Amino acid sequence: MVSRAERGPVADWFWTIDRFFLAAFILLMGIGFMLSFAASPAVAERLNLDSFHFVKRHALFLVPAIATMVAISFLSPRQVRRTAAILLILSLAAMVLALFFGIEVKGARRWLSIGSLSIQPSEFMKPAFVVICAWLFSEHARQPEIPGNLFAILLYGIVAALLVAQPDLGQTILVTAVWGGMFFMAGMPWIWIILLGSVALGGFAVAYYMFDHVAGRVDRFLTGEGDTFQVDTAREAIIRGDWFGKGPGEGVVKRIIPDSHTDFIFSVAAEEFGIIFCMIIVAVFAFVVLRGLNHAFKERNDFTRFAVAGLVLLIGTQSMINVGVNLELLPAKGMTLPLISYGGSSMTAICVTAGFILALTRHRPEKRATERSLFRSGMVAPAE
Numbered sequence: 001m002v003s004r005a006e007r008g009p010v011a012d013w014f015w016t017i018d019r020f021f022l023a024a025f026i027l028l029m030g031i032g033f034m035l036s037f038a039a040s041p042a043v044a045e046r047l048n049l050d051s052f053h054f055v056k057r058h059a060l061f062l063v064p065a066i067a068t069m070v071a072i073s074f075l076s077p078r079q080v081r082r083t084a085a086i087l088l089i090l091s092l093a094a095m096v097l098a099l100f101f102g103i104e105v106k107g108a109r110r111w112l113s114i115g116s117l118s119i120q121p122s123e124f125m126k127p128a129f130v131v132i133c134a135w136l137f138s139e140h141a142r143q144p145e146i147p148g149n150l151f152a153i154l155l156y157g158i159v160a161a162l163l164v165a166q167p168d169l170g171q172t173i174l175v176t177a178v179w180g181g182m183f184f185m186a187g188m189p190w191i192w193i194i195l196l197g198s199v200a201l202g203g204f205a206v207a208y209y210m211f212d213h214v215a216g217r218v219d220r221f222l223t224g225e226g227d228t229f230q231v232d233t234a235r236e237a238i239i240r241g242d243w244f245g246k247g248p249g250e251g252v253v254k255r256i257i258p259d260s261h262t263d264f265i266f267s268v269a270a271e272e273f274g275i276i277f278c279m280i281i282v283a284v285f286a287f288v289v290l291r292g293l294n295h296a297f298k299e300r301n302d303f304t305r306f307a308v309a310g311l312v313l314l315i316g317t318q319s320m321i322n323v324g325v326n327l328e329l330l331p332a333k334g335m336t337l338p339l340i341s342y343g344g345s346s347m348t349a350i351c352v353t354a355g356f357i358l359a360l361t362r363h364r365p366e367k368r369a370t371e372r373s374l375f376r377s378g379m380v381a382p383a384e
Helices: 009-016 019-046 053-073 077-101 121-142 148-165 169-185 190-210 212-223 229-241 265-273 275-298 302-326 344-360 365-376
Strands: 103-105 108-114 117-119
Touching: 019 053, 019 265, 019 275, 019 344, 053 344, 077 108, 077 121, 077 148, 077 302, 077 344, 108 121, 117 344, 121 148, 121 169, 121 302, 121 344, 148 169, 169 190, 169 302, 190 212, 229 265, 229 275, 229 302, 265 275, 265 302, 275 302, 302 344
Parallel strands: none
Antiparallel strands: 103 108, 108 117
């Protein structure tokens, strides 16, 4: 056990970290690893691989992902900004490379092949993008003469353009929703709300008419006609699971749906472990979002407030989209369930997001001492 009297970096980390956040992230990863035993063997057998091929790879991904999360959680807010800036530059460059040299899957170029690994740069772009936009919004709030909001808009335009070029409309919608929420927190003027809302609607209309797969998914969702096999099967699996599930290994959906270990792992969980188990998963995600927003509400530093809110919204919105697709409440979209679905890039990138959250929500005694000193001098109001 680490003593409070110790003053080493590990002891400081242990006593200053938000252990509720840490427990929630570890719990989600544990659930994901458990569900990989339920969902992935059937997929591996269809591909003529060893039954536990994806289970072993999932375990292999967990080790560097957890190490990344813990390492990032040691960073100070300034180091978080610098790390995010480097990660954003590298990921944007990799996204450009993917357009020309990436692996093409179903008409999309989103992955770069490095040896035996396939990396999706856009996954790592998202947390870095959120942190840098939070910094830009906070700089504008601190000094209005700094065009931070304008730079954030330009950065969003670059990111959205690269995502559309891949094309990846689902990630574009996710990034837009999170960025819009942060901009709103930063005091977005009503004229910008109207303008950007109109642009978003216009962009959706353009995507509908320009991309056949987007139009097909929206039409199938609205009319129920066409190839709705995966989403229909996923919804039926959730209904068959009832409250307590059919039991581990007794599910059928994992043997039918190709993406049962990634996009539709929520349906596998519902069929084998029941709706109550799925409600627990949703509750953990809700806890992460609400606790993060509570931290942001109490935080005096604009950068930390915007960054924490944006990062938990990123996790919450992505999980909402995945669950919504499984419940057939949203049009089908290939998006993983954070920290639970199989996928090295997704898991590591979400652990980067979790690491940023842990780093920014750490209790920092030196920060409190500075605030109290400034309060005594009459320069700031007392912290709550």
